[in-house]
Amino acid sequence: MNEITITTATPDDVLDIAKIEKASFSTPWSENAIRESMDAKTHFYVARLDSLVIGYMGISTICGEGYVTNVAVLPEYRRLGAGQKILEHAINTLKDELEFISLEVRVSNAPAIALYEKFGFQNVGIRKRFYTHPDEDAMIMTKNSF
Numbered sequence: 654m655n656e657i658t659i660t661t662a663t664p665d666d667v668l669d670i671a672k673i674e675k676a677s678f679s680t681p682w683s684e685n686a687i688r689e690s691m692d693a694k695t696h697f698y699v700a701r702l703d704s705l706v707i708g709y710m711g712i713s714t715i716c717g718e719g720y721v722t723n724v725a726v727l728p729e730y731r732r733l734g735a736g737q738k739i740l741e742h743a744i745n746t747l748k749d750e751l752e753f754i755s756l757e758v759r760v761s762n763a764p765a766i767a768l769y770e771k772f773g774f775q776n777v778g779i780r781k782r783f784y785t786h787p788d789e790d791a792m793i794m795t796k797n798s799f
């Protein structure tokens with residue numbers, strides 16, 4: 654039916670999440686790192702197009718703070734609304750337990766910055782040379798109201 658659906662990820666999704674990481678980042682998380690970070694405080698969501706996992710998001714929550722660890726969509730399925738749907742689902746699911754959400758993003762990553770701004774995230778500062786491969790500053794973004 655070509656419909657994008659969002660669900661909570663399970664350990665069965667780890668391989669697909671690792672594939673999306675590899676296709677999206679210069680220093681991708683390994684399968685093990687993803688599996689180990691799937692704990693009670695870190696929520697993973699996956700986007701499926703029909704049965705195919707095309708995107709995912711990780712967000713950890715502690716004492717009212719949410720921290721987005723990653724959001725990514727397979728390159729060939731970008732601009733179909735999956736990134737937006739995952740973020741929307743995560744925020745709606747967790748908003749009652751959160752006072753704010755923060756994240757870092759490469760300063761050159763215009764698509765991701767546009768996505769976050771669409772959800773009301775604001776630039777609150779820069780972390781110098783936060784990233785490697787290539788070295789780059791991170792923009793710190795936060796969302797304080799839901």
Ligand SMILES: CC(C)(COP(=O)(O)OP(=O)(O)OC[C@H]1O[C@@H](n2cnc3c(N)ncnc32)[C@H](O)[C@@H]1OP(=O)(O)O)[C@@H](O)C(=O)NCCC(=O)NCCS
Nearest residue numbers: 677724725726731732733734735736737758764765767768
């Ligand atoms: C950022 C990312 C997750 C967006 O996923 P996506 O499924 O393509 O995004 P969507 O189709 O849901 O787009 C939602 C909004 O994001 C913004 N956006 C997404 N891609 C964009 C692009 N290439 N250029 C400008 N804005 C873009 C737009 O505001 C868009 O809304 P619109 O369609 O009404 O214009 C995807 O580009 C990606 O996986 N990038 C590589 C991984 C990454 O950098 N993740 C962020 C790490 S901090």
